[in-house]
Amino acid sequence: MSFVSKNELDYWLEHVRIYANNGTVADYIPALANQSPEISAAAFYSVDGECPSAGQSNYKFTIQSVSKVFILALALIQHGEEAVFNRVGKEPSSDPFYSIRKLELESPGKPLNPMINAGALAVTNMIRGRHSEEMVGEILDFMRRLCQDDSVTYDRDVAESEFQTAFLNRSLAYFMKQNGIITGSVEELLDVYTKQCAIEMNVKQLARIGAVFANDGRDPDTNVPLIPATVARICKTFMVTCGMYDNSGTFAINVGIPAKSGVSGAILGVIKNEGGLAVFGPSLDKKGNSVVGIELLEKLTQEKKWSIY
Ligand code: DON
Secondary structure (H helix, E strand, O other): OOOOOHHHHHHHHHHHHHHHHHOEEOOOOHHHHHOOOOOOEEEEEEOOOOOOEEEOOOOOEEOHHHHHHHHHHHHHHHHHHHHHHHHOOOOOOOOOOOOOHHHHHOOOOOOOOOOOHHHHHHHHOOOOOOOHHHHHHHHHHHHHHHHOOOOOOEOHHHHHHHHHHOHHHHHHHHHHHHOOOOOOOHHHHHHHHHHHHOEEEOHHHHHHHHHHHHOOOEOOOOOOEOOOHHHHHHHHHHHHHHOOHHHHHHHHHHOOOOEEEOOOOEEEEEEOOOEEEEEEOOEEOOOOOEHHHHHHHHHHHHHHOOOOO
């Protein structure tokens, strides 16, 4: 039994597609500027393994900042809470995701949380591996386990395009290296980070990972544990407090579920004990969140009374 029907997804996606006109496609990563704003898709993967979908649900996009949740989970699995939270804080930031300001204001320059770029860079820096290739290997293995799909990989053009233009992220990383939050080569870290952001999926695959989190870390098809329940809980809590960046408060009132967005136009929502909801639409609002995604999440969660509050 799925908690959402294909008819419902079709209806709401058709209803909100028009909102694409209210935003713009991200262009600070040159390769993302090529995305067509008309594309839209949604999928719900239930904790009992059903997956209705709507729109261009086979279309592959890069997950961008949605990856921050998964890398946090992997770092927590590899190193435990104490080590991870020695490097990154647990508090929301009211600044945009790329901001460097708080790194200088806070002492000792620890990034506020793992969902902003500075925090994500610090967490990626912890992933096991002797060099960037091994670290990317660890990340892809983990993503393939979560998707139960060995073909999951990253888009080389998008990764390369971001690597060539990631001046702000390099600044954040060098600042943190100066303060001892980041160790090793910044260029290798940027290599891993841009590849993790460029991991490609369609909405059905992304929704499946959401279902793992909704199912307290267990695979929605087999119930095999993939992520410890505590780790899944920590990640979902960050999705609530920081997942939609400096729009997280408004989103909590209007939608009220753990969610994470990426500048490609992806949003992943998690509905505890029910499933994962992934929405894609590359047209973004000023905070960097998909306008179609936000509208669909608002409409569907209000109808389903999914808010956790
Ligand atoms: O680091 C960046 O700027 C991108 N790779 C990811 C940013 C992102 O997705 C923020 N999302 N709203």
